[in-house]
Amino acid sequence: xxxxxxxxxxxxxxxxxxxxxxxxxxxxxxxxxxxxxxxxxxxxxxxxxxxxxxxxxxxxxxxxxxxxxxxxxxxxxxxxxxxxxxxxxxxxxxxxxxxxxxxxxxxxxxxxxxxxxxxxxxxxxxxxxxxxxxxxxxxxxxxxxxxxxxxxxxxxxxxxxxxxxxxxxxxxxxxxxxxxxxxxxxxxxxxxxxxxxxxxxxxxxxxxxxxxxxxxxxxxxxxxxxxxxxxxxxxxxxxxxxxxxxxxxxxxxxxxxxxxxxxxxxxxxxxxxxxxxxxxxxxxxxxxxxxxxxxxxxxxxxxxxxxxxxxxxxxxxxxxxxxxxxxxxxxxxxxxxxxxxxxxxxxxxxxxxxxxx
Amino acid sequence: xxxxxxxxxxxxxxxxxxxxxxxxxxxxxxxxxxxxxxxxxxxxxxxxxxxxxxxxxxxxxxxxxxxxxxxxxxxxxxxxxxxxxxxxxxxxxxxxxxxxxxxxxxxxxxxxxxxxxxxxxxxxxxxxxxxxxxxxxxxxxxxxxxxxxxxxxxxxxxxxxxxxxxxxxxxxxxxxxxxxxxxxxxxxxxxxxxxxxxxxxxxxxxxxxxxxxxxxxxxxxxxxxxxxxxxxxxxxxxxxxxxxxxxxxxxxxxxxxxxxxxxxxxxxxxxxxxxxxxxxxxxxxxxxxxxxxxxxxxxxxxxxxxxxxxxxxxxxxxxxxxxxxxxxxxxxxxxxxxxxxxxxxxxxxxxxxxxxx
DNA sequence: CTTTAGCACTCCTTAACTTCGAGTGCTAAG
DNA sequence: CTTAGCACTCGAAGTTAAGGAGTGCTAAAG
Numbered sequence: 001x002x003x004x005x006x007x008x009x010x011x012x013x014x015x016x017x018x019x020x021x022x023x024x025x026x027x028x029x030x031x032x033x034x035x036x037x038x039x040x041x042x043x044x045x046x047x048x049x050x051x052x053x054x055x056x057x058x059x060x061x062x063x064x065x066x067x068x069x070x071x072x073x074x075x076x077x078x079x080x081x082x083x084x085x086x087x088x089x090x091x092x093x094x095x096x097x098x099x100x101x102x103x104x105x106x107x108x109x110x111x112x113x114x115x116x117x118x119x120x121x122x123x124x125x126x127x128x129x130x131x132x133x134x135x136x137x138x139x140x141x142x143x144x145x146x147x148x149x150x151x152x153x154x155x156x157x158x159x160x161x162x163x164x165x166x167x168x169x170x171x172x173x174x175x176x177x178x179x180x181x182x183x184x185x186x187x188x189x190x191x192x193x194x195x196x197x198x199x200x201x202x203x204x205x206x207x208x209x210x211x212x213x214x215x216x217x218x219x220x221x222x223x224x225x226x227x228x229x230x231x232x233x234x235x236x237x238x239x240x241x242x243x244x245x246x247x248x249x250x251x252x253x254x255x256x257x258x259x260x261x262x263x264x265x266x267x268x269x270x271x272x273x274x275x276x277x278x279x280x281x282x283x284x285x286x287x288x289x290x291x292x293x294x295x296x297x298x299x300x301x302x303x304x305x306x307x308x309x310x311x312x313x314x315x316x317x318x319x320x321x322x323x324x325x326x327x328x329x330x331x332x333x334x335x336x337x338x339x340x341x342x343x344x345x346x347x348x349x350x351x352x353x354x355x356x357x
Numbered sequence: 358x359x360x361x362x363x364x365x366x367x368x369x370x371x372x373x374x375x376x377x378x379x380x381x382x383x384x385x386x387x388x389x390x391x392x393x394x395x396x397x398x399x400x401x402x403x404x405x406x407x408x409x410x411x412x413x414x415x416x417x418x419x420x421x422x423x424x425x426x427x428x429x430x431x432x433x434x435x436x437x438x439x440x441x442x443x444x445x446x447x448x449x450x451x452x453x454x455x456x457x458x459x460x461x462x463x464x465x466x467x468x469x470x471x472x473x474x475x476x477x478x479x480x481x482x483x484x485x486x487x488x489x490x491x492x493x494x495x496x497x498x499x500x501x502x503x504x505x506x507x508x509x510x511x512x513x514x515x516x517x518x519x520x521x522x523x524x525x526x527x528x529x530x531x532x533x534x535x536x537x538x539x540x541x542x543x544x545x546x547x548x549x550x551x552x553x554x555x556x557x558x559x560x561x562x563x564x565x566x567x568x569x570x571x572x573x574x575x576x577x578x579x580x581x582x583x584x585x586x587x588x589x590x591x592x593x594x595x596x597x598x599x600x601x602x603x604x605x606x607x608x609x610x611x612x613x614x615x616x617x618x619x620x621x622x623x624x625x626x627x628x629x630x631x632x633x634x635x636x637x638x639x640x641x642x643x644x645x646x647x648x649x650x651x652x653x654x655x656x657x658x659x660x661x662x663x664x665x666x667x668x669x670x671x672x673x674x675x676x677x678x679x680x681x682x683x684x685x686x687x688x689x690x691x692x693x694x695x696x697x698x699x700x701x702x703x704x705x706x707x708x709x710x711x712x713x714x
Numbered sequence: 715c716t717t718t719a720g721c722a723c724t725c726c727t728t729a730a731c732t733t734c735g736a737g738t739g740c741t742a743a744g
Numbered sequence: 745c746t747t748a749g750c751a752c753t754c755g756a757a758g759t760t761a762a763g764g765a766g767t768g769c770t771a772a773a774g
Contacts, residue, residue, distance in 0.1 A: 026766050041718050044767070062724045062767045101516070136495050138505060146513055148495060148505055156503055156515040159458070234591065235610035238603040246595040246603060253592035383737050398747050401738070419738045419753040 003053075003074075009034045010046050011055055012079045015067045019314050022241045024064030069279040069313065072291070076276050076317050083318040085326055089116065093323075097330045102155060102299060105334060106228065109307050109327050114233030116323045119311035120253075122262050125228030125299065129187040130155070130221055137176045137213075142166035147216050153303040157220045165207060174203050179213065188221035228305075229262035242289075242312040255286035256310065265294065266306060273328070274321045279313045289313060293320045295328035300336040307331065360410075360431075366391045367403050368412055369436045372424045376671050379598045381421030426636040426670065429648075433633050433674050440675040442683055446473065450680075454687045459512060459656060462691060463585065466664050466684050471590030473680045476668035477610075479619050482585030482656065486544040487512070487578055494533045494570075499523035504573050510660040514577045522564060531560050536570060545578035585662075586619035599646075599669040612643035613667065622651065623663060630685070631678045636670045646670060650677045652685035657693040664688065 003011070013034035017025045027040040027047060036043065047065055050056045055071035058064070067075065096112050097105065106123040113121035134150040144162045151157060178199050183191065191214070200210040234253045243249040255261055261284065277292040287310070294308035307328055309320060360368070370391035374382045384397040384404060393400065404422055407413045412428035415421070424432065442450075453469050454462065463480040470478035491507040501519045508514060535556050540548065548571070557567040591610045600606040612618055618641065634649040644667070651665035664685055666677060 024766090028766080039718050040766095041720095042716080045717085048768080058767085060725065062765080063726075064766065134497065136503075138493050140491065140507070146493075146505065146507065148503065148515065150497070150503065150517070154517050156517050158505065158513040158515055160507070160511050160513050232614070235607050235614060238607035238610070244603055246601050246606065249603065249606075250592050250595035253595070257589070257592060381737090385737080396747050397737095398749095399745085402746085405739080415738085417754060419736080420755075421737065 006036065006038075007046055007050060008079055009036060010043060011050060011067075011071060012075065014047075014050075014056060014065055015071060015075045015079070018067055019316050022312075022314055024059055024066050026064035029064070067313075069281065072278045072313055072317075073281075076278070080318045083322040085322055089323070090326060092116075093327055093330060097327070097334065099334055102153065102305075102335060103228070105331060106305065106307070107230070107232075109331055110230065110232045112327055113307060113309055113324060114236065117309050117311070117320050118233075118236050118239075119309040119315070119320070120231055120234045120236055120256060121307065121309045122229065122231045122256065122265070123308075124262050124266050124306040125303065129189075130303070131187050132184050132217060132221070135176060135179045135184060137172040139169040139172050142168070145172055147213060149217065149220055151220070153299055159216050161212060161216075163207075163209075163212070167207065167209060171203070171205070171209065175205065175209060175213065178202050179217075183214070183217060188218055191218060191221075229259035231256045231262065237311075240312055242314070251286055252290060252310070255284065261286075265292065265308070274325050275308075276317060276321065291315050291317075293317065293324055295321075295324035297328040297331040298336050299331070305331065305335075363393065364403055364407060365436055366393060367400060368407060368424075368428060369432060371404075371407075371413060371422055372428060372432045372436070375424055376673055379669075379671055381416055381423050383421040386421070424670075426638065429635045429670055429674075430638075433635070437675045440679040442679055446680065447683060449473075450684055450687060454684070454691065456691055459510065459662075459692060460585070462688060463662065463664070464587070464589075466688055467587065467589045470664060470666055470681060470684055471593065474666050474668070474677050475590075475593050475596075476666040476672070476677070477588055477591045477593055477613060478664065478666050479588045479613065479622070480586065480665075481619050481623050481663040482660065486546075487660070488544055489541050489574060489578070492533060492536045492541060494529040496526040496529050499525070502529055504570060506574065506577055508577070510656055516573050518569060518573075520564075520566075520569070524564065524566060528560070528562070528566065532562065532566060532570065535559050536574075540571070540574060545575055548575060548578075586616040588613045588619065594668075597669055599671070608643055609647060609667070612641065618643075622649065622665070631682050632665075633674060633678065648672050648674075650674065650681055652678075652681035654685040654688040655693050656688070662688065662692075 010030055013030045014025045017029055017033050027043040030036075030043050030047075031038070031040050047056065050071075051058065051065065054068060055074060056065040057068050059066060093112060093116075096108055099105070100108070102125065106125060110121040110123045113119075130151045130153060132149050133152055136148040136150075138146040138148065140146065140160075143164070143166055144160065147159045147161060149157045182195060182199055196210060196214045199214070203210060234256060237243045237249050237252060243252070264284065273295060275294045275296070277287070277294070279291060280288050282288055282290070282292060289312075290310055291313045292308055292310050293315070294306050297305050297307065299305045307324060309324065311320070367387055370387045371382045374386055374390050384400040387393075387400050387404075388395070388397050404413065407428075408415065408422065411425060412431060413422040414425050416423060450469055450473075453465055456462070457465070459482065463482060467478040467480045470476075487508045487510060489506050490509055493505040493507075495503040495505065497503065497517075500521070500523055501517065504516045504518060506514045539552060539556055553567060553571045556571070560567060591613060594600045594606050594609060600609070621641070630652060632651040632653070634644070634651070636648060637645050639645055639647070639649060646669075647667055648670045649665055649667050650672070651663050654662050654664065656662045664681060666681065668677070
């Protein structure tokens with residue numbers, strides 16, 4: 001059943017007022033805020049109706065109204081006015097987001113999101129099963145070499161290997177050729193022991209070099225798969241009135257500090273650009289009385305990432321959504337185009353003294 | 358002036374009791390705990406003396422005593438009994454700390470420290486101005502290549518570069534040779550524009566490739582220099598009675614979340630194995646009523662690292678010190694020997710299905 | 715049928731006051 | 745120097761009272 005125009009206005013007023021003050025909203029305040037030409041008594045009648053329909057609730061009899069999850073949901077879906085970013089804001093974002101590796105960009109974007117919303121920000125780089133695009137072994141000395149893997153998404157991974165026995169540069173070259181031939185383009189689950197054994201035979205490797213390298217490949221593919229989740233700005237929660245109880249804050253911060261939990265958020269379906277999960281809509285118990293706003297971005301090469309914030313259900317959804325959306329857009333642009341010349345190109349400067357990072 | 362034996366016993370009893378309970382300690386409790394054969398009244402007299410000498414203080418008249426920073430200091434320097442780790446504890450640490458890159462080890466060690474002490478842990482990899490040991494360029498296609506730097510400390514850094522114009526594999530080979538010849542073994546501040554210009558001339562590079570590469574070298578050296586500080590387990594603070602005030606907790610967590618602040622701790626002088634900074638002994642205002650315990654480890658190649666925890670001044674210093682010291686020792690062993698065969702060597706296993714990280 | 719003024723009522727918040735008890739400092743005797 | 749005894753202090757916790765914002769209901773007016 002569709003709400004009347006007036007009820008919508010009232011609901012919007014309650015939500016927006018509550019977002020600002022974190023205090024239950026009374027009929028008189030609504031009247032002022034919504035600029036309706038009817039008396040508080042009339043509004044009270046409407047409030048009772050909204051209450052019955054489940055959009056609002058009272059912390060206790062004789063207190064003002066507070067939006068329920070259902071109320072916020074309606075607000076987000078229909079009532080919220082689109083928020084435009086100010087020039088200052090977009091500029092600040094553009095300023096901060098200037099290339100670098102995917103990891104660095106994610107970290108910068110997270111900090112940015114925290115700064116702009118003053119809520120903890122989380123970043124997750126989604127698990128589009130990566131494969132190795134290219135494979136190199138750099139010979140250092142008879143006992144050590146570096147493995148360099150170029151993955152889809154243009155991520156480069158490396159590892160320095162020391163071994164207790166020696167080998168020749170030539171062996172490495174052969175290994176490199178074999179791996180490039182047979183291990184590129186495969187997701188982790190496609191790599192079998194048979195393949196490794198036959199590679200071993202092909203090189204004539206009797207020392208187990210092949211398995212060391214294959215081990216690193218597998219480790220890298222699995223870890224870059226589910227990986228890349230982090231949070232920043234958790235401390236901001238403590239300033240919010242809803243987290244004055246240290247125990248409550250502790251539970252949430254603790255939950256957020258486990259990357260495993262963050263990755264789980266990737267699972268939630270993605271409708272369009274920005275996704276809003278309000279209170280009990282969250283699967284995780286720890287998030288049940290908080291809200292999560294997520295924006296996804298394209299990281300190129302079929303990879304997706306997520307940037308979002310966690311805050312109280314009382315959250316300025318439209319502002320947060322706008323900011324995250326803009327940041328996500330920026331990330332997509334930087335990562336998917338990718339071919340922007342690296343910073344410092346052509347205008348290299350050498351710093352005189354030593355200065356801070 | 359040296360304290361009498363009895364006063365020392367009493368001070369120790371007060372400190373240890375306060376560490377356990379976080380409540381001011383009264384004369385009666387001391388009597389029981391220190392197993393002294395004198396009456397509470399006698400102990401009261403002694404407490405007054407210790408109070409006058411600045412080792413103890415009262416939150417208010419007619420409350421028990423609480424150690425001052427001076428009291429803790431004496432306790433740590435002279436009164437504390439050495440704490441041995443249990444077999445379970447050493448085993449847990451050995452279990453968790455098993456190779457990997459320096460970064461991964463640091464992260465593991467930090468998590469370990471948090472887990473064992475239930476205080477936030479911090480890790481700092483100290484800034485022994487790194488240099489490039491070796492230099493490689495991997496040609497991918499006419500517009501892109503990978504830079505691979507092997508730094509002192511056996512850290513490997515890389516970057517994928519896309520350029521808007523093309524170059525040949527041969528050019529890269531020449532560049533690589535020039536950089537290996539002239540940029541290895543130099544700290545960041547030794548690299549001048551002149552050097553870059555002459556390198557450019559030596560290769561006959563007219564496209565600015567040289568400066569792109571030099572830019573990455575400089576960026577890497579500066580960032581690996583001051584870098585590598587992180588915290589884990591901040592949320593644990595919230596469980597402590599001294600951080601029930603969200604504001605207080607917020608200030609500290611916020612302070613810790615800036616890596617810059619952590620790096621500053623490296624500056625403090627290092628006496629021996631473990632370093633204890635009690636309350637006001639800390640330079641930073643935000644740490645003035647907390648304590649920091651730091652253990653340093655040798656990361657090989659002249660690099661040092663720090664692992665530590667932050668907690669209330671009321672902290673079980675001997676247990677914390679023992680744990681950190683053991684972890685630091687483990688890190689040194691793993692990093693300085695370095696040549697342990699990589700995990701999975703010889704006994705490579707392929708996992709059947711897909712499982713979580 | 716909707717709107718509105720009036721009014722009794724609910725229930726949270728705050729502050730002031732009480733009680734309770736752990737712990738003290740002091741005194742005087744052992 | 746030690747110790748028992750005792751009055752005193754002061755925070756913690758509980759109780760009560762006042763204040764006030766906001767409600768729901770009723771009844772009259774539009």
